[in-house]
Amino acid sequence: MNTILLGDNLHVSPLGFGGMALTPVYGEVDPAEALRTLHHAVDAGVSFIDTANIYGAGSNEELIAQLLKTRRGEVQLATKFSLVGSPAAGYSDIRGDAAHVRQSIDESLRRLGTDTIDLYYMHRRDVRVPIEETVGAMAELVTAGKVRHLGLSEVTAPELRAAHAVHPIAAVQSEWSIWSRDVEAQVVPAAAELGVGMVPYSPLGRGFLTGTVHAQDLGPGDFRHKIPRFAVDAMDANQSVVDAVRQVAEQLAAASGRAVTPAQVALAWLYAQGRSLNATVVPIPGTRRAARIDENLGALALELAPAQLEVLGRAAARVVGFRARDRSWVSVGREQQDGDA
Numbered sequence: 001m002n003t004i005l006l007g008d009n010l011h012v013s014p015l016g017f018g019g020m021a022l023t024p025v026y027g028e029v030d031p032a033e034a035l036r037t038l039h040h041a042v043d044a045g046v047s048f049i050d051t052a053n054i055y056g057a058g059s060n061e062e063l064i065a066q067l068l069k070t071r072r073g074e075v076q077l078a079t080k081f082s083l084v085g086s087p088a089a090g091y092s093d094i095r096g097d098a099a100h101v102r103q104s105i106d107e108s109l110r111r112l113g114t115d116t117i118d119l120y121y122m123h124r125r126d127v128r129v130p131i132e133e134t135v136g137a138m139a140e141l142v143t144a145g146k147v148r149h150l151g152l153s154e155v156t157a158p159e160l161r162a163a164h165a166v167h168p169i170a171a172v173q174s175e176w177s178i179w180s181r182d183v184e185a186q187v188v189p190a191a192a193e194l195g196v197g198m199v200p201y202s203p204l205g206r207g208f209l210t211g212t213v214h215a216q217d218l219g220p221g222d223f224r225h226k227i228p229r230f231a232v233d234a235m236d237a238n239q240s241v242v243d244a245v246r247q248v249a250e251q252l253a254a255a256s257g258r259a260v261t262p263a264q265v266a267l268a269w270l271y272a273q274g275r276s277l278n279a280t281v282v283p284i285p286g287t288r289r290a291a292r293i294d295e296n297l298g299a300l301a302l303e304l305a306p307a308q309l310e311v312l313g314r315a316a317a318r319v320v321g322f323r324a325r326d327r328s329w330v331s332v333g334r335e336q337q338d339g340d341a
Contacts, residue, residue, distance in 0.1 A: 001045030004280060006197030008170035010119060010149045012076045012282055015267070015297060016048035017041045018201055021286030022063060023056035025223035026207070029288060031063065038067045040290035042074050044297060050173075050199070050284045052080035052123055053108050054091075061111040068114055078171075078199075079108050080123035080153060082134075094329075096126030098137035105146050119170055121151035124329055131155075131163050139167040151199070154330045156338070157190035169196050171282075174331060176200035178209060178269055178312050179229070179241050179319045182332035184277065192279040200270055203283035208235070209266040211242045229321025237320040244315035248308045260302065263292070267299035269312055 003011040022034040038049070049067070051060045061079060068075060081104035085091035109115065120141060122134055141147040149170035152163055163169055172191050174183045177200060191198050206224055207213040213224075215232045224230040229238060245262040252260040267283055274281030285296050304312075327333025 006171045006280055006282060007195050008149050008168040010170040012048035013046050014282060014300060015046055016050055016282050016284035017046050018284040018286030019051035019060050019064060020055045021288055023060045027219055027222060034063055034288060035066055037288060037290050041293050042071055044293055046293060047074055048076045048282060050078045053104055054083045054086050057086050058111050061108055065111060065113040068112060072114060076118045078119035079117055080121040082123040082126060094124050094126045096129040096134035098133060101137040105141050117147045119149045119151050120147040121153050121173060123153050125155055125159060131159050132166050135163040135166040156331045156335050157186040160190050164194050171197045171199045173199040173201055175202045175323055177203045177205050178266055178316050179205050180323045181316055186335060187331050188277050188279050192277060197280040197282060200283045203270055204263055204266050204285050209242060209245055210263045211246055226325050228325060229323060231321060234321035240318055241315045244311050248311060261295055263295055264299040264302055267296060268302035268304050272304050272309060
C-alpha cells in the first residue's frame with residue numbers, strides 16, 4: 001500500500017488503526033483476538049497504529065508491544081499523554097507540565113517495548129500550562145531521540161499555530177466524521193495552511209454511522225453512555241443520519257454491482273472532505289475484528305458523487321446531541337468560550 005505524507009515528513013498508511021477499541025470501553029475484549037486483529041491490520045497494509053497511555057490504564061500499549069516485538073519496522077507508532085485516568089473509569093486531570101511529559105514518555109516506551117515513538121501526541125490541552133511550554137518539553141524528546149514527530153489532539157487553530165511556532169507539528173487528531181464537523185470551521189483550515197495532517201478519530205461515529213449500534217446494544221460499562229448524542233432519545237433522532245449513509249451505500253452498490261457498506265461511505269466522505277479543504281486526512285477507525293479492517297480499506301476505492309455528498313451534508317445538519325460531555329475538552333468548546341469572552 002502506498003503511504004501518504006501527514007506533516008513534518010511523516011509518511012503513514014492512508015488508513016490508520018485506532019487502538020482504543022481493543023480495550024473494554026465498548027464491551028469486553030478477547031486479548032488473543034485483539035492481537036490477531038493487529039497482525040491482520042499490518043498484513044493488510046495498515047501500518048499507522050494509534051494508542052494512548054490511558055487506554056486500558058496502559059494495557060493497550062502493552063498489547064501493541066506484542067505486535068512490535070516482531071514487526072516494529074513495519075509500523076508507524078503513535079501514542080499520547082496528558083490525560084490522567086481512563087476512558088472507562090473517568091479522567092481525574094489533564095497535565096501538560098514538562099515533568100509529566102518526561103515521565104509519560106518513559107512509561108510509554110517501557111510498556112511498548114521500544115526505544116522511539118514515531119508520533120507523540122498531547123492528548124488534551126492543559127489550559128493551566130502555556131502550550132508553548134508543553135510543546136517545548138515534547139520537542140526535547142525529539143532531540144533526545146525518544147520521539148520522531150509531534151502531534152496534538154483537540155486543539156484550536158490558535159493553539160495549533162502557537163505550538164507549530166515552537167516545533168513542527170506533524171498531525172492534529174480530532175473527532176471528525178459526517179456527524180462531527182465542527183473542526184472544519186477553524187482547525188482544518190489552519191492545519192492545511194501549516195502543512196499539518198489531520199487524523200480523524202471516531203470517523204465512524206463510534207460505530208453509530210455503520211448502522212450496527214443501537215441503544216439496547218450498549219452494555220452498562222460502555223463508554224458511549226457518557227456522550228450526549230448516545231442518550232436514547234438522541235440515538236433515535238440521529239437514526240436519520242444513518243439512513244442517509246445507508247442510502248448512499250445502496251446507490252453505490254447498485255451502480256458498481258458490488259457490496260458497499262455504510263462504514264466505507266463514512267470513510268470515503270472524510271477523504272472527500274479532506275480534498276475539498278486541501279487537507280491531508282488519515283482516519284483511524286478501530287475494530288476488534290479483522291474482517292472490519294478489510295471492509296474499511298474498501299473505502300479507499302470509493303468515489304462519492306456531488307449529489308451524494310450533498311445528501312450526507314444535509315444529514316449532518318440534523319445531528320442531535322454534542323460529541324462530548326465536557327465541551328472544554330474538545331477544540332470547538334474552547335473556540336466557543338473564546339468567542340464569548
